[in-house]
Amino acid sequence: MTETEETILIQADPEQQIAHFLAARSFSRLGVLTDANTFKACYPRISHGLPPHASFTVAAGEESKHLDTCSQIWKWMTTEEFDRHSLLVVLGGGVLGDMGGFCAATFKRGIPFVLMPTTLLAQVDASVGGKLGIDFGGYKNHIGVIQQPMATLIAPAFLDTLPEAELRSGFAEIIKHSLLMGQEEWDRVRAKTLIQHNWQERITSSVAFKKSITTQDPQESGLRKILNLGHTLGHALESASFHSPKRLLHGEAVAAGLVVESHIAMTKGLLNRPAFEQIEHYISGIFGRPGQHIPIDHIVANARQDKKNRGNKILMALLKNIGEPLWDVEVSEEEIRLSWRVYTSGQM
Ligand SMILES: NC(=O)c1ccc[n+]([C@@H]2O[C@H](COP(=O)([O-])OP(=O)(O)OC[C@H]3O[C@@H](n4cnc5c(N)ncnc54)[C@H](O)[C@@H]3O)[C@@H](O)[C@H]2O)c1
Ligand SMILES: [Zn+2]
Missing domain, CATH: 3.40.50.1970 (Rossmann fold)
Known part of the structure; x- marks a missing residue:
């Protein structure tokens, strides 16, 4: 045990x-x-x-x-x-x-x-x-x-x-945790496809990581916000998909959120291109490009409603590097629209 x-x-x-x-x-x-x-x-x-x-x-x-x-x-x-x-x-x-x-x-x-x-x-x-x-x-x-x-x-x-779609959905959170933990854990995760993973190992390290963050900041006054990586866009997409012909699973929306938010981080000069490409390549290999059918206006409108925003500013957790998250980073509507256009064009 x-x-x-x-x-x-x-x-x-x-x-x-x-x-x-x-x-x-x-x-x-x-x-x-x-x-x-x-x-x-x-x-x-x-x-x-x-x-x-x-x-x-x-x-x-x-x-x-x-x-x-x-x-x-x-x-x-x-x-x-x-x-x-x-x-x-x-x-x-x-x-x-x-x-x-x-x-x-x-x-x-x-x-x-x-x-x-x-x-x-x-x-x-x-x-x-x-x-x-x-x-x-x-x-x-x-x-x-x-x-x-x-x-x-x-x-x-x-x-x-568990149906495979549900397994894949949960895997998005493991990917997120590994990106927050650092290069070593990220390399371990991306070395394998979904079905090759040893769940006992991946769960043990993911749980230990989440627990260490929530214990330090149980009420989400600061550090715990890093766990929102991929989730500002992810939640906005997930909610928008409820009114679309194809409802996304939470993890599919988070997978898209991780890619698009990483692109935003790169355009802001935070994340470097090779790191972005690793993330985009691995996630799209497992999830494809979920959410492309969703109108950007709906996504932006939802992102504006995010519980974590302050005033009329959209705030996100973004990666400065693998294992180096920042939180409460201000992101403009234009930055979201630009990265979404690149995501849906297939030319990342
Ligand atoms: N409390 C938190 O910190 C936190 C964090 C993330 C998500 N959530 C919440 O979690 C919920 C989503 O959880 P979920 O993805 O587990 O969804 P879920 O509980 O709806 O489970 C997904 C589906 O799988 C079925 N299922 C569950 N276990 C099964 C098994 N072993 N074999 C076959 N079928 C099985 C369920 O009946 C359901 O149909 C959302 O409501 C979200 O808000 C909470
Ligand atoms: Zn989640």
Whole structure:
């Protein structure tokens, strides 16, 4: 077992992992929360390791990450007579982790919960750092809290059943982490194609990195903003794609965001061309050129709405070099338009 931090454990066998965790503790009630897909694909892989427990399944997907689903979860916990000595095990991707964690953190002012992330994105990103919440009124993650789980138990074995598009989507966050970490980690990542990677190794190093950043700056007052690399453009694209014929997965939008933001960094004289070319070449080899169908006006309008902006300035995390991120760098609308034109022209 690898222990990257007190509460994050990475182990091959999820059944042993949860059984081991529970054997050392006692709870008044135990509940397992799944979505329709993780109930089928993941729950059978841990159920024999669990003592008697209640379970509840919600609909899968971002559309269910809202207050009505929380009501169902809180009702279920009430019916099952959960109290503050009960444990909720959340078995799912980032949607369920954010929402199930939020429900536990607010039920009776907070009961303990354990995250068992089952997507690559949740294993390397969403389940680390304590951000919990739901979408509200059309805004993503609009209502939420920051609260750590009692433990995060990560088992790469769950990735066996994950659709390849979802695996690739999560890989965008590993690419992002490696670009922030430095040349050595970036070289390790770009030396292999998606399917050649050893997930146990990549998850271990990604998690350790994200944890080290979020521990230093839990409230995102400075340093944590580097984790937004690729995400200002990425989020703008992702939201714009919801109104387009082809909705992008989060990681596809982030992949495009990493390339375009790196181009912006190069035009600003920060990133050098060989480093930019490494990034562009590797990412387009895995993702192609996602988002080209999206009108630039929609992207710019969304980038203007980014939570992280100050006044009417668009602020981004940009690379000065591999492993040397800057944050709160001001970027003009013209700079975004120029790099987007180059991205969609295929002439990078
Ligand atoms: N809290 C944070 O810091 C943070 C960070 C990044 C993203 N997020 C959130 O994470 C969410 C996205 O997470 P996601 O990409 O994991 O999406 P997701 O939870 O919707 O999972 C993607 C799909 O895969 C299915 N699935 C999950 N595990 C499976 C498995 N092992 N086998 C087969 N199918 C499986 C799910 O049912 C779903 O249909 C977004 O809501 C985003 O806001 C949160
Ligand atoms: Zn992301």
